[in-house]
Amino acid sequence: MESLQFTQGIVNAILLSGTLALVAIGFSIVWGILNIINLAHGAFLMVGAYITYWLFTLYGIDPFLSLPISMAIMFVVGYLVQRYLINMVIRAPLLVTFLLTFALEIVIINLATFFWKGDLRSVTPDYAGLGFSLGNVQVPYVRLAAFFISLILTGLLHVFMTYTKTGNAIRATGMDIDAARLQGVRIPQTYALTYALGTALAAGAGTLISISFPIDPTMGGAYTLRAFVICVLGGLGSIPGVMMGSVVFAFIEVFSGIWFPSLKDAIALLVLVLVLIVRPSGIAGKAFYH
Amino acid sequence: MLKITDLNVAYGEVQVLWDVNMEIHESEVVALIGANGAGKSTLLYTISGLLKPKSGSIQFNGTEIAGLPADEILRLGIGQVPQGRHLFAGMTVKENIMMGAYLRKDKQKVKEDFDFVLDLFPRMGERLNQPAGSLSGGEQQMCAVARGLMAAPKLLLVDELSLGLAPLVVENIYNAVEKVIQRGMTVLIVEQDVFLALEQADRAYVLDVGRIVMSGPADELMENPRIKEAYLGI
Numbered sequence: 393m394e395s396l397q398f399t400q401g402i403v404n405a406i407l408l409s410g411t412l413a414l415v416a417i418g419f420s421i422v423w424g425i426l427n428i429i430n431l432a433h434g435a436f437l438m439v440g441a442y443i444t445y446w447l448f449t450l451y452g453i454d455p456f457l458s459l460p461i462s463m464a465i466m467f468v469v470g471y472l473v474q475r476y477l478i479n480m481v482i483r484a485p486l487l488v489t490f491l492l493t494f495a496l497e498i499v500i501i502n503l504a505t506f507f508w509k510g511d512l513r514s515v516t517p518d519y520a521g522l523g524f525s526l527g528n529v530q531v532p533y534v535r536l537a538a539f540f541i542s543l544i545l546t547g548l549l550h551v552f553m554t555y556t557k558t559g560n561a562i563r564a565t566g567m568d569i570d571a572a573r574l575q576g577v578r579i580p581q582t583y584a585l586t587y588a589l590g591t592a593l594a595a596g597a598g599t600l601i602s603i604s605f606p607i608d609p610t611m612g613g614a615y616t617l618r619a620f621v622i623c624v625l626g627g628l629g630s631i632p633g634v635m636m637g638s639v640v641f642a643f644i645e646v647f648s649g650i651w652f653p654s655l656k657d658a659i660a661l662l663v664l665v666l667v668l669i670v671r672p673s674g675i676a677g678k679a680f681y682h
Numbered sequence: 683m684l685k686i687t688d689l690n691v692a693y694g695e696v697q698v699l700w701d702v703n704m705e706i707h708e709s710e711v712v713a714l715i716g717a718n719g720a721g722k723s724t725l726l727y728t729i730s731g732l733l734k735p736k737s738g739s740i741q742f743n744g745t746e747i748a749g750l751p752a753d754e755i756l757r758l759g760i761g762q763v764p765q766g767r768h769l770f771a772g773m774t775v776k777e778n779i780m781m782g783a784y785l786r787k788d789k790q791k792v793k794e795d796f797d798f799v800l801d802l803f804p805r806m807g808e809r810l811n812q813p814a815g816s817l818s819g820g821e822q823q824m825c826a827v828a829r830g831l832m833a834a835p836k837l838l839l840v841d842e843l844s845l846g847l848a849p850l851v852v853e854n855i856y857n858a859v860e861k862v863i864q865r866g867m868t869v870l871i872v873e874q875d876v877f878l879a880l881e882q883a884d885r886a887y888v889l890d891v892g893r894i895v896m897s898g899p900a901d902e903l904m905e906n907p908r909i910k911e912a913y914l915g916i
């Protein structure tokens with residue numbers, strides 16, 4: 393019995409790490425490149441989840457098919473929010489942008505609660521409950537699919553950042569903004585694009601989460617906090633670092649849930665405090681974009 | 683080619699450049715010399731559009747460029763190798779060099795220019811996949827010059843290429859600059875090493891606490907007693 397719980401825990405942690413990586417990667421590029429701790433990240437994730445919910449409930453669109461739609465809509469939203477709102481204070485100290493994204497989060501959550509009510513809702517396609525067993529370990533299909541889609545999206549982002557001109561311009565801007573300008577990189581557009589990517593990734597994560605778990609307007613905050621802790625764990629702005637941080641965090645979360653169920657909600661904060669005490673630069677070492 | 687008229691530049695309340703006038707003709711090599719803190723880098727940043735002038739005009743081939751965004755100025759043909767190299771430390775040497783061609787669409791020419799800069803700095807060819815931050819000081823400067831050339835500018839501004847480098851490395855880098863000049867590129871050389879700058883240049887301007895105090899043919903300035911005393915230490 394003990395060993396079954398242990399094996400199931402490992403499977404659950406691996407599945408969770410994929411989603412967390414997707415949540416954290418968008419948070420990480422915005423933090424690493426724009427130097428914004430984007431507290432609205434989880435709110436965008438929540439909106440992505442609701443887009444999927446409504447497309448499914450009103451139009452019967454399969455939740456996996458709604459992934460590109462939710463990401464595209466939130467990409468545009470993210471672009472506009474950065475270009476015409478955050479850009480106004482981008483030169484301001486970190487605290488100002490921090491507060492602005494905090495306000496943004498509250499507004500989005502309040503609007504969502506107003507229009508969609510605070511109830512828990514679920515996206516329930518026919519295949520929602522299906523899965524397969526490995527011995528006695530249960531693997532739900534939707535979570536497995538979400539895991540692989542998360543890996544693919546993270547991989548695509550890595551390819552985009554490494555091998556395309558625009559991706560290189562984004563990284564260059566994060567490393568040395570004056571030098572990037574001297575190569576002809578337009579900073580406002582690059583910032584808006586980066587924020588749009590972060591927002592789209594959050595929405596994609598929201599879509600995938602909504603297929604496996606119930607959603608409500610306040611669901612995002614816990615993900616913002618986890619993304620923050622994962623970035624601290626993995627080192628800022630490095631995609632492999634974020635992947636590693638996500639795996640470590642997912643295992644801690646799942647197993648602390650098994651062994652110390654009463655700590656479940658505090659675990660992200662506990663990990664954060666521990667990391668900051670033991671290794672302030674994160675376990676993967678130095679920030680990459682700076 | 684470049685005509686600067688009555689240029690005033692300030693950081694907030696603190697004015698750094700006063701009524702600067704300067705002219706650079708096509709295919710000319712001009713040196714801008716002056717002590718540390720005179721305002722040389724400020725002038726280059728203003729020409730490249732990283733700083734907006736308080737007043738005055740900068741014309742490039744007849745177009746007013748003062749206050750234009752940096753990417754438009756680069757597109758018109760003014761490139762810069764900034765002081766302190768400003769490489770993208772976490773990116774590879776190749777990625778750094780290719781960032782110089784960020785705005786260019788002429789793929790075939792970009793390829794040729796890439797081969798040309800590797801010819802100029804064979805050391806870069808051996809280091810293409812290394813992070814730029816891991817290079818030695820001299821190699822970083824080569825990488826920065828290579829990146830600057832990849833924009834294929836009509837006018838190249840180079841800022842303190844010799845700073846902090848051993849004499850042999852400096853010679854190596856300026857040999858490369860000379861080859862670029864021989865190909866017909868117009869260059870504005872900023873140097874604290876006045877002898878080095880005057881050796882390369884056709885004409886020179888002397889900037890002192892934000893004002894142009896002297897200008898003329900480089901060989902005449904080299905013989906000028908005030909220059910000799912103040913900058914060449916002879």
Ligand SMILES: Nc1ncnc2c1ncn2[C@@H]1O[C@H](COP(=O)(O)OP(=O)(O)O)[C@@H](O)[C@H]1O
Binds near residue numbers: 693718725
């Ligand atoms: N970003 C800045 N903010 C405020 N003052 C600056 C800044 N950069 C340079 N300065 C000041 O402007 C003056 C000229 O600097 P600079 O252009 O770097 O001179 P140089 O390149 O000739 O050594 C100096 O007094 C310097 O302290």
Ligand SMILES: [Mg+2]
Binds near residue numbers: 724
């Ligand atoms: Mg300088």
